[in-house]
Amino acid sequence: MINFNVPCLFGKELDYIQRVFELQKYSGDGFFSSQCAQWFLNTIGGKSALITSSCTHSLELSSILLDIKPGDEVIMPSYTFSSTANAFALRGARLKFVDINPVTMNIDEKCIEQAITPKTKAVVVMHYGGVACAMDEILALCSQHNLSLVEDAAQAILAKYRNTYLGTLGDFGCFSFHETKNIQCGEGGAFLVNKSNFQERAEIIREKGTNRSKFFRGEINKYGWVDIGSSFLLSELSAAFLFAQLEVAQKIIDNRIQAWNFYWRALSDLEKSGRIELPVIPEYATHNAHIFYIKLENKEMRSRFFKYMKDNNILSVFHYIPLHSSKAGKSFGSFCGNDVYTTKESERIARLPLYYNISVQDQQYIAEKINKFFNS
Numbered sequence: 001m002i003n004f005n006v007p008c009l010f011g012k013e014l015d016y017i018q019r020v021f022e023l024q025k026y027s028g029d030g031f032f033s034s035q036c037a038q039w040f041l042n043t044i045g046g047k048s049a050l051i052t053s054s055c056t057h058s059l060e061l062s063s064i065l066l067d068i069k070p071g072d073e074v075i076m077p078s079y080t081f082s083s084t085a086n087a088f089a090l091r092g093a094r095l096k097f098v099d100i101n102p103v104t105m106n107i108d109e110k111c112i113e114q115a116i117t118p119k120t121k122a123v124v125v126m127h128y129g130g131v132a133c134a135m136d137e138i139l140a141l142c143s144q145h146n147l148s149l150v151e152d153a154a155q156a157i158l159a160k161y162r163n164t165y166l167g168t169l170g171d172f173g174c175f176s177f178h179e180t181k182n183i184q185c186g187e188g189g190a191f192l193v194n195k196s197n198f199q200e201r202a203e204i205i206r207e208k209g210t211n212r213s214k215f216f217r218g219e220i221n222k223y224g225w226v227d228i229g230s231s232f233l234l235s236e237l238s239a240a241f242l243f244a245q246l247e248v249a250q251k252i253i254d255n256r257i258q259a260w261n262f263y264w265r266a267l268s269d270l271e272k273s274g275r276i277e278l279p280v281i282p283e284y285a286t287h288n289a290h291i292f293y294i295k296l297e298n299k300e301m302r303s304r305f306f307k308y309m310k311d312n313n314i315l316s317v318f319h320y321i322p323l324h325s326s327k328a329g330k331s332f333g334s335f336c337g338n339d340v341y342t343t344k345e346s347e348r349i350a351r352l353p354l355y356y357n358i359s360v361q362d363q364q365y366i367a368e369k370i371n372k373f374f375n376s
Protein backbone atom coordinates (compact mmCIF):
# COMPACT_ATOMS: atom_id res chain seq x y z
CA MET A 1 0.00 0.00 0.00
CA ILE A 2 1.25 3.48 -0.87
CA ASN A 3 0.34 5.35 2.31
CA PHE A 4 -1.32 8.74 2.26
CA ASN A 5 1.28 10.14 4.66
CA VAL A 6 4.71 9.08 5.88
CA PRO A 7 6.03 11.33 8.69
CA CYS A 8 9.21 13.12 7.69
CA LEU A 9 12.55 12.15 9.25
CA PHE A 10 15.58 14.08 8.13
CA GLY A 11 18.45 12.66 10.17
CA LYS A 12 19.43 14.73 13.20
CA GLU A 13 16.33 14.08 15.30
CA LEU A 14 17.87 11.29 17.41
CA ASP A 15 21.15 13.19 17.82
CA TYR A 16 19.32 16.17 19.28
CA ILE A 17 17.19 13.96 21.54
CA GLN A 18 20.41 12.43 22.86
CA ARG A 19 21.59 15.95 23.64
CA VAL A 20 18.50 16.44 25.83
CA PHE A 21 19.57 13.43 27.90
CA GLU A 22 23.00 15.01 28.29
CA LEU A 23 21.54 18.36 29.35
CA GLN A 24 19.12 16.59 31.77
CA LYS A 25 16.36 19.13 31.15
CA TYR A 26 13.27 17.31 29.91
CA SER A 27 10.34 19.64 30.60
CA GLY A 28 9.51 22.61 28.44
CA ASP A 29 11.38 25.84 27.78
CA GLY A 30 14.85 24.37 27.74
CA PHE A 31 17.58 24.80 25.14
CA PHE A 32 15.72 23.29 22.18
CA SER A 33 12.43 25.07 22.88
CA SER A 34 14.38 28.30 22.90
CA GLN A 35 16.07 27.39 19.60
CA CYS A 36 12.71 26.60 17.99
CA ALA A 37 11.21 29.89 19.17
CA GLN A 38 14.22 31.80 17.88
CA TRP A 39 13.92 30.06 14.51
CA PHE A 40 10.37 31.38 14.21
CA LEU A 41 11.38 34.93 15.10
CA ASN A 42 14.38 34.90 12.76
CA THR A 43 12.68 33.15 9.85
CA ILE A 44 8.97 33.99 9.96
CA GLY A 45 8.65 36.99 12.26
CA GLY A 46 6.22 38.10 14.93
CA LYS A 47 6.68 40.06 18.16
CA SER A 48 7.19 36.85 20.14
CA ALA A 49 7.10 33.12 19.49
CA LEU A 50 6.00 30.50 22.00
CA ILE A 51 6.43 26.77 21.39
CA THR A 52 3.34 24.84 22.46
CA SER A 53 2.18 21.26 22.78
CA SER A 54 -0.17 21.53 19.78
CA CYS A 55 -1.83 23.93 17.38
CA THR A 56 -5.02 23.20 19.31
CA HIS A 57 -3.41 24.68 22.41
CA SER A 58 -2.15 27.65 20.41
CA LEU A 59 -5.71 28.35 19.29
CA GLU A 60 -6.92 28.01 22.89
CA LEU A 61 -4.24 30.51 23.93
CA SER A 62 -5.62 32.99 21.41
CA SER A 63 -9.14 32.50 22.73
CA ILE A 64 -8.05 33.20 26.32
CA LEU A 65 -5.96 36.22 25.30
CA LEU A 66 -8.94 37.72 23.48
CA ASP A 67 -11.06 37.27 26.63
CA ILE A 68 -13.71 35.35 24.72
CA LYS A 69 -16.75 34.97 26.97
CA PRO A 70 -20.19 33.34 26.77
CA GLY A 71 -22.32 35.36 24.39
CA ASP A 72 -19.43 36.48 22.21
CA GLU A 73 -19.51 35.44 18.55
CA VAL A 74 -16.58 34.23 16.48
CA ILE A 75 -16.68 33.92 12.68
CA MET A 76 -14.84 31.09 10.92
CA PRO A 77 -15.19 28.77 7.94
CA SER A 78 -17.23 25.62 8.38
CA TYR A 79 -14.65 23.77 6.29
CA THR A 80 -11.92 23.38 8.91
CA PHE A 81 -10.80 21.02 11.67
CA SER A 82 -12.68 20.81 14.96
CA SER A 83 -9.76 22.39 16.86
CA THR A 84 -10.43 25.72 15.13
CA ALA A 85 -13.92 25.73 16.64
CA ASN A 86 -13.24 23.99 19.95
CA ALA A 87 -10.81 26.67 21.09
CA PHE A 88 -13.60 29.26 21.10
CA ALA A 89 -16.53 26.99 22.02
CA LEU A 90 -14.62 26.06 25.20
CA ARG A 91 -14.82 29.71 26.24
CA GLY A 92 -18.56 29.87 25.57
CA ALA A 93 -18.49 31.63 22.21
CA ARG A 94 -21.22 31.18 19.64
CA LEU A 95 -19.64 30.05 16.37
CA LYS A 96 -20.74 31.69 13.14
CA PHE A 97 -19.81 29.50 10.20
CA VAL A 98 -19.56 30.98 6.72
CA ASP A 99 -19.10 29.63 3.21
CA ILE A 100 -15.81 28.99 1.42
CA ASN A 101 -14.33 30.11 -1.86
CA PRO A 102 -14.40 26.94 -4.01
CA VAL A 103 -11.21 27.96 -5.81
CA THR A 104 -9.03 27.86 -2.68
CA MET A 105 -11.25 26.04 -0.16
CA ASN A 106 -10.55 28.96 2.21
CA ILE A 107 -13.07 31.20 3.94
CA ASP A 108 -14.88 33.39 1.42
CA GLU A 109 -13.96 36.93 2.44
CA LYS A 110 -17.15 38.19 0.76
CA CYS A 111 -19.27 36.17 3.21
CA ILE A 112 -17.73 37.47 6.43
CA GLU A 113 -19.46 40.84 6.72
CA GLN A 114 -22.96 39.38 6.65
CA ALA A 115 -22.09 37.32 9.74
CA ILE A 116 -20.91 40.32 11.79
CA THR A 117 -23.18 41.47 14.62
CA PRO A 118 -22.62 43.68 17.69
CA LYS A 119 -21.60 40.47 19.53
CA THR A 120 -18.83 39.56 17.09
CA LYS A 121 -15.43 39.49 18.79
CA ALA A 122 -13.09 37.84 16.29
CA VAL A 123 -12.60 36.30 12.87
CA VAL A 124 -10.61 33.07 12.51
CA VAL A 125 -9.17 32.14 9.12
CA MET A 126 -7.62 28.83 8.17
CA HIS A 127 -5.11 28.73 5.30
CA TYR A 128 -6.16 25.48 3.67
CA GLY A 129 -3.32 23.37 2.30
CA GLY A 130 -0.87 26.19 2.98
CA VAL A 131 -2.61 28.46 0.45
CA ALA A 132 -3.26 31.94 1.79
CA CYS A 133 -6.70 33.42 2.32
CA ALA A 134 -7.43 36.80 0.71
CA MET A 135 -5.78 38.64 3.58
CA ASP A 136 -5.95 42.25 2.36
CA GLU A 137 -9.74 42.15 2.24
CA ILE A 138 -10.03 40.28 5.55
CA LEU A 139 -7.63 42.61 7.37
CA ALA A 140 -9.51 45.65 6.07
CA LEU A 141 -12.82 44.19 7.23
CA CYS A 142 -11.47 43.41 10.71
CA SER A 143 -10.04 46.91 11.00
CA GLN A 144 -13.31 48.49 9.88
CA HIS A 145 -15.33 46.56 12.48
CA ASN A 146 -12.66 46.54 15.22
CA LEU A 147 -12.41 42.73 15.23
CA SER A 148 -9.46 40.59 16.25
CA LEU A 149 -8.02 38.23 13.63
CA VAL A 150 -6.62 34.79 14.38
CA GLU A 151 -4.71 32.84 11.74
CA ASP A 152 -5.07 29.07 11.94
CA ALA A 153 -1.80 28.40 10.12
CA ALA A 154 -1.67 24.72 11.09
CA GLN A 155 -0.93 23.75 7.49
CA ALA A 156 0.89 26.89 6.44
CA ILE A 157 4.47 26.94 7.72
CA LEU A 158 6.72 28.96 5.36
CA ALA A 159 3.77 29.75 3.07
CA LYS A 160 3.22 33.40 2.18
CA TYR A 161 0.61 35.99 1.36
CA ARG A 162 2.34 38.17 -1.21
CA ASN A 163 5.77 38.60 0.44
CA THR A 164 4.67 38.06 4.04
CA TYR A 165 4.72 34.77 5.91
CA LEU A 166 1.36 33.42 7.00
CA GLY A 167 0.84 33.54 10.74
CA THR A 168 2.23 37.08 11.01
CA LEU A 169 -0.69 39.03 9.53
CA GLY A 170 -3.34 38.58 12.21
CA ASP A 171 -3.17 39.24 15.94
CA PHE A 172 -1.96 35.65 16.42
CA GLY A 173 -0.62 32.84 14.25
CA CYS A 174 -1.15 29.22 15.28
CA PHE A 175 1.00 26.42 13.80
CA SER A 176 0.92 22.62 13.98
CA PHE A 177 3.73 20.06 14.09
CA HIS A 178 1.46 17.01 14.11
CA GLU A 179 2.96 14.04 12.28
CA THR A 180 0.73 14.74 9.28
CA LYS A 181 2.25 18.20 8.75
CA ASN A 182 5.20 19.23 6.57
CA ILE A 183 7.36 19.81 9.65
CA GLN A 184 6.56 17.48 12.54
CA CYS A 185 7.51 16.18 15.97
CA GLY A 186 4.58 13.82 16.53
CA GLU A 187 2.53 16.42 18.40
CA GLY A 188 3.51 20.05 18.78
CA GLY A 189 2.68 23.62 17.93
CA ALA A 190 3.82 27.23 17.86
CA PHE A 191 2.08 30.46 18.79
CA LEU A 192 3.11 33.75 17.21
CA VAL A 193 2.07 36.94 18.97
CA ASN A 194 2.02 39.82 16.50
CA LYS A 195 0.93 42.64 18.81
CA SER A 196 3.19 43.67 21.67
CA ASN A 197 0.33 44.33 24.11
CA PHE A 198 -0.40 40.57 24.21
CA GLN A 199 3.17 39.36 24.74
CA GLU A 200 3.42 39.26 28.52
CA ARG A 201 0.00 37.75 29.16
CA ALA A 202 0.54 35.08 26.47
CA GLU A 203 3.68 33.95 28.28
CA ILE A 204 1.81 33.80 31.60
CA ILE A 205 -1.19 31.86 30.28
CA ARG A 206 1.08 29.34 28.58
CA GLU A 207 2.96 28.76 31.85
CA LYS A 208 -0.05 27.71 33.92
CA GLY A 209 -1.04 31.27 34.75
CA THR A 210 2.24 32.02 36.52
CA ASN A 211 5.02 34.53 35.90
CA ARG A 212 7.56 31.70 36.12
CA SER A 213 9.28 32.71 32.88
CA LYS A 214 10.11 36.12 34.32
CA PHE A 215 11.59 34.41 37.39
CA PHE A 216 13.88 32.21 35.29
CA ARG A 217 15.06 35.26 33.37
CA GLY A 218 15.94 36.93 36.66
CA GLU A 219 13.40 39.71 36.24
CA ILE A 220 11.64 38.91 39.57
CA ASN A 221 12.89 37.19 42.73
CA LYS A 222 9.93 34.82 43.07
CA TYR A 223 7.01 33.75 40.96
CA GLY A 224 3.36 33.02 41.65
CA TRP A 225 -0.08 32.47 40.17
CA VAL A 226 -1.17 35.74 38.55
CA ASP A 227 -3.75 34.81 35.88
CA ILE A 228 -5.70 31.93 34.42
CA GLY A 229 -3.70 29.55 32.27
CA SER A 230 -2.83 25.99 31.46
CA SER A 231 0.15 23.79 30.66
CA PHE A 232 0.82 24.58 27.01
CA LEU A 233 4.56 23.82 26.93
CA LEU A 234 6.17 21.27 24.62
CA SER A 235 8.57 18.80 26.26
CA GLU A 236 12.26 19.21 25.44
CA LEU A 237 12.37 15.74 23.85
CA SER A 238 9.78 16.82 21.30
CA ALA A 239 11.37 20.26 20.90
CA ALA A 240 14.72 18.63 20.08
CA PHE A 241 13.03 16.51 17.41
CA LEU A 242 11.28 19.60 16.09
CA PHE A 243 14.39 21.75 15.90
CA ALA A 244 16.13 19.13 13.76
CA GLN A 245 13.32 19.58 11.25
CA LEU A 246 13.07 23.36 11.47
CA GLU A 247 16.75 23.61 10.56
CA VAL A 248 15.97 22.01 7.18
CA ALA A 249 12.37 23.20 6.82
CA GLN A 250 12.85 24.82 3.42
CA LYS A 251 14.55 21.70 2.04
CA ILE A 252 11.61 19.58 3.18
CA ILE A 253 9.11 21.95 1.59
CA ASP A 254 11.13 22.23 -1.65
CA ASN A 255 11.04 18.44 -1.90
CA ARG A 256 7.27 18.41 -1.39
CA ILE A 257 6.80 21.14 -3.99
CA GLN A 258 8.59 18.96 -6.55
CA ALA A 259 6.12 16.16 -5.79
CA TRP A 260 3.18 18.59 -5.92
CA ASN A 261 4.32 19.88 -9.32
CA PHE A 262 4.69 16.33 -10.62
CA TYR A 263 1.04 15.57 -9.84
CA TRP A 264 -0.09 18.83 -11.43
CA ARG A 265 1.73 18.09 -14.67
CA ALA A 266 0.77 14.40 -14.76
CA LEU A 267 -2.94 15.10 -14.22
CA SER A 268 -3.35 18.32 -16.21
CA ASP A 269 -4.79 16.57 -19.26
CA LEU A 270 -7.61 15.18 -17.13
CA GLU A 271 -8.44 18.71 -16.02
CA LYS A 272 -8.31 20.04 -19.58
CA SER A 273 -10.82 17.38 -20.60
CA GLY A 274 -13.14 18.39 -17.75
CA ARG A 275 -12.97 15.14 -15.79
CA ILE A 276 -11.30 16.54 -12.67
CA GLU A 277 -10.35 19.89 -11.17
CA LEU A 278 -6.85 20.56 -9.86
CA PRO A 279 -5.79 22.95 -7.06
CA VAL A 280 -5.51 26.62 -7.93
CA ILE A 281 -2.82 28.82 -6.37
CA PRO A 282 -3.85 32.51 -6.50
CA GLU A 283 -1.27 35.01 -7.72
CA TYR A 284 -0.94 36.44 -4.21
CA ALA A 285 -0.06 33.09 -2.61
CA THR A 286 3.18 31.15 -2.24
CA HIS A 287 2.12 27.71 -1.05
CA ASN A 288 4.10 25.02 0.79
CA ALA A 289 2.78 21.85 -0.90
CA HIS A 290 0.98 20.65 2.19
CA ILE A 291 -1.84 19.02 0.23
CA PHE A 292 -2.41 17.88 -3.31
CA TYR A 293 -6.04 17.13 -4.11
CA ILE A 294 -8.27 16.56 -7.06
CA LYS A 295 -11.97 17.34 -7.26
CA LEU A 296 -14.29 14.79 -8.77
CA GLU A 297 -17.77 15.23 -10.17
CA ASN A 298 -19.62 14.33 -6.99
CA LYS A 299 -19.59 12.22 -3.81
CA GLU A 300 -20.65 9.04 -5.60
CA MET A 301 -17.84 9.32 -8.13
CA ARG A 302 -15.39 9.96 -5.30
CA SER A 303 -16.49 6.82 -3.46
CA ARG A 304 -15.86 4.74 -6.58
CA PHE A 305 -12.50 6.45 -6.98
CA PHE A 306 -11.44 5.67 -3.40
CA LYS A 307 -12.35 2.01 -3.81
CA TYR A 308 -10.49 1.79 -7.10
CA MET A 309 -7.39 3.39 -5.58
CA LYS A 310 -7.47 1.09 -2.56
CA ASP A 311 -7.86 -1.93 -4.85
CA ASN A 312 -4.65 -0.71 -6.52
CA ASN A 313 -2.85 -0.33 -3.18
CA ILE A 314 -3.03 3.46 -3.03
CA LEU A 315 -4.51 5.26 -0.03
CA SER A 316 -6.40 8.38 -1.10
CA VAL A 317 -8.60 10.13 1.47
CA PHE A 318 -11.23 12.84 1.81
CA HIS A 319 -10.91 15.70 4.30
CA TYR A 320 -13.17 17.68 6.64
CA ILE A 321 -16.86 17.07 7.09
CA PRO A 322 -18.23 20.63 7.41
CA LEU A 323 -18.51 21.63 11.04
CA HIS A 324 -21.97 23.14 10.72
CA SER A 325 -23.36 19.73 9.76
CA SER A 326 -21.77 17.96 12.74
CA LYS A 327 -23.46 17.29 16.08
CA ALA A 328 -21.23 19.69 18.00
CA GLY A 329 -21.37 22.31 15.26
CA LYS A 330 -25.15 22.41 15.50
CA SER A 331 -24.91 22.82 19.28
CA PHE A 332 -22.27 25.52 19.41
CA GLY A 333 -22.83 27.42 16.19
CA SER A 334 -24.85 28.09 13.08
CA PHE A 335 -24.24 28.71 9.39
CA CYS A 336 -24.61 32.30 8.20
CA GLY A 337 -25.81 32.88 4.67
CA ASN A 338 -26.17 30.10 2.12
CA ASP A 339 -24.09 26.94 2.03
CA VAL A 340 -23.37 27.25 -1.68
CA TYR A 341 -19.97 25.58 -1.77
CA THR A 342 -18.91 24.22 1.64
CA THR A 343 -20.79 20.93 1.58
CA LYS A 344 -20.69 20.42 -2.19
CA GLU A 345 -16.95 20.97 -2.48
CA SER A 346 -16.14 18.94 0.65
CA GLU A 347 -17.85 15.94 -0.96
CA ARG A 348 -15.81 16.19 -4.17
CA ILE A 349 -12.30 16.47 -2.78
CA ALA A 350 -9.85 13.56 -2.83
CA ARG A 351 -6.36 14.00 -1.40
CA LEU A 352 -3.45 12.09 -2.93
CA PRO A 353 -0.38 10.68 -1.15
CA LEU A 354 2.14 13.47 -0.61
CA TYR A 355 5.06 13.42 1.79
CA TYR A 356 8.78 14.13 1.98
CA ASN A 357 10.75 11.89 -0.39
CA ILE A 358 7.77 10.14 -1.93
CA SER A 359 9.39 8.28 -4.81
CA VAL A 360 8.97 9.29 -8.43
CA GLN A 361 8.10 5.67 -9.18
CA ASP A 362 5.22 5.74 -6.69
CA GLN A 363 3.97 9.04 -8.08
CA GLN A 364 4.16 7.73 -11.64
CA TYR A 365 2.18 4.67 -10.59
CA ILE A 366 -0.44 6.83 -8.83
CA ALA A 367 -0.80 9.14 -11.83
CA GLU A 368 -1.04 6.16 -14.19
CA LYS A 369 -3.85 4.60 -12.15
CA ILE A 370 -5.75 7.89 -11.88
CA ASN A 371 -5.57 8.43 -15.62
CA LYS A 372 -6.71 4.87 -16.20
CA PHE A 373 -9.68 5.33 -13.86
CA PHE A 374 -10.96 8.39 -15.73
CA ASN A 375 -10.13 7.13 -19.21
CA SER A 376 -11.73 3.70 -18.82
